Amino acid sequence: MRRIQPMFEPRPTDDAEGDPAAEYELSLPEGVRQGVLAPGQAPRGTVLVPADRPAAIASAQVSEALHLVVPAELELAEPIRIGVTGRGAGRRANAHYVVEAGAHSRATLVLHHRGSAEHNGNLEVVVGDGASLTVISIQDWDDDAIHTGQHEARVGRDASYQHIAVSFGGDVVRLQSNVSYASVGGRAELLGLYFVDSGQHIEHRLFVDHNTPRSESNVDYRGALQGAGAHSVWIGDVLIRKAAEGIDTYESNRNLVLTDGCRADSVPNLEIETGEIAGAGHAATTGRFDDEQLFYLRSRGIDETEARRLVVHGFFADIIRRIGIPEVEQLLLSAVERELAVTVGTPALTA
Numbered sequence: 001m002r003r004i005q006p007m008f009e010p011r012p013t014d015d016a017e018g019d020p021a022a023e024y025e026l027s028l029p030e031g032v033r034q035g036v037l038a039p040g041q042a043p044r045g046t047v048l049v050p051a052d053r054p055a056a057i058a059s060a061q062v063s064e065a066l067h068l069v070v071p072a073e074l075e076l077a078e079p080i081r082i083g084v085t086g087r088g089a090g091r092r093a094n095a096h097y098v099v100e101a102g103a104h105s106r107a108t109l110v111l112h113h114r115g116s117a118e119h120n121g122n123l124e125v126v127v128g129d130g131a132s133l134t135v136i137s138i139q140d141w142d143d144d145a146i147h148t149g150q151h152e153a154r155v156g157r158d159a160s161y162q163h164i165a166v167s168f169g170g171d172v173v174r175l176q177s178n179v180s181y182a183s184v185g186g187r188a189e190l191l192g193l194y195f196v197d198s199g200q201h202i203e204h205r206l207f208v209d210h211n212t213p214r215s216e217s218n219v220d221y222r223g224a225l226q227g228a229g230a231h232s233v234w235i236g237d238v239l240i241r242k243a244a245e246g247i248d249t250y251e252s253n254r255n256l257v258l259t260d261g262c263r264a265d266s267v268p269n270l271e272i273e274t275g276e277i278a279g280a281g282h283a284a285t286t287g288r289f290d291d292e293q294l295f296y297l298r299s300r301g302i303d304e305t306e307a308r309r310l311v312v313h314g315f316f317a318d319i320i321r322r323i324g325i326p327e328v329e330q331l332l333l334s335a336v337e338r339e340l341a342v343t344v345g346t347p348a349l350t351a
Helices: 053-061 291-298 304-320 326-343
Strands: 022-027 033-037 065-070 080-101 106-127 132-139 146-155 160-167 172-181 187-196 201-210 216-225 231-240 248-257 263-272 279-287
Touching (some): 022 106, 053 080, 053 106, 065 106, 132 146, 132 172, 172 187, 187 326, 201 248, 216 263, 216 304, 231 248, 231 279, 304 326
Parallel strands (some): 065 080, 106 146, 160 187, 172 201
Antiparallel strands (some): 022 080, 033 065
């Protein structure tokens, strides 16, 4: 709480003339419409209700939210890209984005954070009926950055929403990813991967609100930890309301501990108000390297350092390959390699 305390202070963005707190780079494929929304101007505020004080501050401090619209029936071959580069540790950068995917459209949004800042950002997503939208949020900050954020989506009838959270950098990262449904038949997949180094605190909180019948959700987060004081927190909440008959949901969090001195808090929760469901479950694991995997690789002539590298790559590979954007996949693989270069040769923990 001491480290994240600055994000609870209602400060405006620390922009100065010619010296913004953060630089924003926007790349829009042809056909995507861009605008701004004032507080109270729909659809801003129709999906996202701040769940904590930092999200409320971000909402209040941003007078003009970026508004992006993917028109109905439009299928984008290239992703929408928002690049955020913080320009100084301790400088506040508040942000609020509103993204609408029109009925039966298909699009991908990549939100990439770099540099140093106290970044406080909200993302509000409306997925129209029959639409398919993927959001990839990458937290690749410098070691002194603080990041808080709330990403909130509402999924329309027979629509599909995928949210992928990737957290590697920063001193403290605390991201909320929430989903609810506007009608029946909606599908949501929340994926995440994180690599926590010495002294870092990376926290992901998820809430899936099954408030309509015949909706689906799948949550799969995976993290690796290394170094003294590395701390991850994952809290997954799924609420199945009384009206949500015929839903199917599963949530999973897996943590791979690479060295001594790490802490992984993993809390999956299910709240079920009806027995008329197709399926519901959750799982959470925290463990060291798999001895059988290491033995298998070493018995085939692979040295221990390379074997450990391959095990970690395999741990993350299932999620990385679901992204579907080659340059983003390569970026993540390179980030994993960079993290592994620190302590990949450290002996495995004992059980």
